[in-house]
Amino acid sequence: MRHISRFILIVAGAGLVWWxxxxxxxxxxxxxxxxxxxxxxxxxSAVRVKVSLATQNIYVMEGDRSLMAVACSVGLPNKPTxxxxxxxxxxxxxxxxGEYGFSVIxxxxxxxxxxxxxxxxxxxPRRSFLRx
Numbered sequence: 001m002r003h004i005s006r007f008i009l010i011v012a013g014a015g016l017v018w019w020x021x022x023x024x025x026x027x028x029x030x031x032x033x034x035x036x037x038x039x040x041x042x043x044x045s046a047v048r049v050k051v052s053l054a055t056q057n058i059y060v061m062e063g064d065r066s067l068m069a070v071a072c073s074v075g076l077p078n079k080p081t082x083x084x085x086x087x088x089x090x091x092x093x094x095x096x097x098g099e100y101g102f103s104v105i106x107x108x109x110x111x112x113x114x115x116x117x118x119x120x121x122x123x124x125p126r127r128s129f130l131r132x
Contacts, residue, residue, distance in 0.1 A: 038068040053081055 041047045041062045050059045053074050060068040075081035 036068060036070050039065075041067055051081070053083075 043062065047060060047062050047067065050061060051072065052059065056072055056074050058070050058072045059066060
């Protein structure tokens with residue numbers, strides 16, 4: 001009886017270790033690592049960011065040249081994404097945004113302001129595009 005109890009304890013412990021090993025971060029896109037190719041602009045003052053609500057993509061453009069394209073998430077029908085032209089008013093390299101119950105470490109956020117004064121839009125670009 002003692003050996004059976006010990007065996008059950010070992011099997012339960014191994015099962016727990018196996019179950020906890022599955023708690024790691026998973027990969028996206030069918031098991032492949034997520035990678036975004038970005039190019040350095042020739043003229044940083046000519047760079048603009050376009051967000052497509054239809055395709056849910058962010059495009060960083062320099063004239064007609066695409067520097068980066070990345071998938072994004074847009075608003076919901078009851079909370080639509082604001083439309084219009086926005087101006088960058090602040091760059092915060094060490095921003096801790098905790099609205100969702102977590103903070104992003106080593107993230108760079110650009111805060112945008114619409115002509116109406118609404119400032120709840122955030123974009124997270126690649127660091128290589130911005131000069132501090």
